[in-house]
Amino acid sequence: MIQIVTGDPRPISKQIVDGIRMKIVTGELVPGSKIPSVRGLAMQLTINTNTVARAYAKLTDEGLVEARKGLGLFVCPPRQLLSDAEREKRLGEQVDKFINEIIGLNYPNQTIVDRLSERLNALNTFHNSPNNPKQAK
Amino acid sequence: MIQIVTGDPRPISKQIVDGIRMKIVTGELVPGSKIPSVRGLAMQLTINTNTVARAYAKLTDEGLVEARKGLGLFVCPPRQLLSDAEREKRLGEQVDKFINEIIGLNYPNQTIVDRLSERLNALNTFHNSPNNPKQAK
DNA sequence: CAGGTGTACTGCATGTGATGGTACACTACG
DNA sequence: CGTAGTGTACCATCACATGCAGTACACCTG
Numbered sequence: 532m533i534q535i536v537t538g539d540p541r542p543i544s545k546q547i548v549d550g551i552r553m554k555i556v557t558g559e560l561v562p563g564s565k566i567p568s569v570r571g572l573a574m575q576l577t578i579n580t581n582t583v584a585r586a587y588a589k590l591t592d593e594g595l596v597e598a599r600k601g602l603g604l605f606v607c608p609p610r611q612l613l614s615d616a617e618r619e620k621r622l623g624e625q626v627d628k629f630i631n632e633i634i635g636l637n638y639p640n641q642t643i644v645d646r647l648s649e650r651l652n653a654l655n656t657f658h659n660s661p662n663n664p665k666q667a668k
Numbered sequence: 669m670i671q672i673v674t675g676d677p678r679p680i681s682k683q684i685v686d687g688i689r690m691k692i693v694t695g696e697l698v699p700g701s702k703i704p705s706v707r708g709l710a711m712q713l714t715i716n717t718n719t720v721a722r723a724y725a726k727l728t729d730e731g732l733v734e735a736r737k738g739l740g741l742f743v744c745p746p747r748q749l750l751s752d753a754e755r756e757k758r759l760g761e762q763v764d765k766f767i768n769e770i771i772g773l774n775y776p777n778q779t780i781v782d783r784l785s786e787r788l789n790a791l792n793t794f795h796n797s798p799n800n801p802k803q804a805k
Numbered sequence: 806c807a808g809g810t811g812t813a814c815t816g817c818a819t820g821t822g823a824t825g826g827t828a829c830a831c832t833a834c835g
Numbered sequence: 836c837g838t839a840g841t842g843t844a845c846c847a848t849c850a851c852a853t854g855c856a857g858t859a860c861a862c863c864t865g
Contacts, residue, residue: 542853549768556771568810579855584812591811593772601810601863611774618773622780626787629766631686634693635730636755637748640788643759644781650763651777679822705841716824721843728842738832738841810863817855824849832841 532567535576543578547586555595555606557654562608566596669704672713680715684723692732692743694791699745703733 533550535543554560569587573580587604590596594612596604613621633643670687672680691697706724710717724741727733731749733741750758770780 544853552772553768570810582854587811595772598811600812600861603810609774613773618775622770622773622775622783625766625769626784628769629762629784630787630791631690632762632765633759634791635689635732636750636759637746638755638759640785640792643788644785646759647763647766647784648777648781650767651780654767654771655777681822707840718825719823724842735842737830737843740841813860815858819853828845829843
């Protein structure tokens with residue numbers, strides 16, 4: 532379900548959040564899907580239940596999943612809970628942060644933009660097209 | 669010289685590193701320029717000398733500045749100390765990290781790419797043209 | 806009722822960031 | 836020579852986030 536990499540600089544809880552968020556964005560997890568239980572995932576990954584619970588709390592806070600007590604956590608239909616101003620602000624912050632991280636690598640601007648574009652488009656390849664006209668032969 | 673924002677989530681030392689690196693990239697600091705002394709900048713920003721020293725150590729480690737003991741720190745001519753494979757790896761890591769940060773905002777891919785492109789191009793406007801034909805009037 | 810679920814606390818250990826202080830080696834200037 | 840200013844290297848301390856461990860509670864289903 533979720534992979535935890537010990538060498539990853541990200542905290543474990545963030546790896547879980549990112550992993551599940553990515554599965555939702557790519558369509559691997561559709562609205563209504565049940566995600567692993569707190570204790571189940573903690574057992575599988577041999578980590579603490581609190582760590583999983585905190586990751587799930589963040590996902591709930593983001594509005595990506597919904598908890599039904601006694602039942603489990605389920606993927607929510609896509610919503611929009613941030614104001615446009617807040618979204619805009621966060622995008623700008625993250626863009627600047629990203630630039631600070633890679634500006635020292637001395638890549639041409641176009642290379643950076645292209646690389647980002649590739650990775651972004653790679654995500655949406657199979658989540659918007661249940662029928663994929665592959666144009667094979 | 670450098671602005672420290674208390675509300676910034678980045679550590680103080682990172683703000684210094686990012687700030688000076690940006691001034692070098694944009695051409696505001698040219699090779700040979702002297703950057704503020706450890707004690708001087710610490711005094712000016714009312715922070716600890718160790719914090720500034722650690723930031724400067726990182727800049728030295730990145731090869732952006734060079735320390736001449738007893739004299740101060742000076743901006744180095746642009747170099748390339750990372751292997752191509754290492755650069756490539758870091759770019760990929762940062763791109764993925766950036767995507768994880770902004771994918772939840774639900775912006776169209778093109779919007780994200782455009783925003784990044786704008787911000788990147790905004791940096792190089794005045795560092796490649798010592799003579800800026802402003803075409804005034 | 807029992808078992809599985811999410812949630813909320815407490816305590817403890819660790820790593821990082823930041824501070825404060827001290828000390829040393831180096832350079833330039835009188 | 837001595838002094839002042841420079842980068843650098845320690846040490847101790849504190850605050851905070853992360854993760855672990857344990858416990859408890861409220862909820863749903865069978």
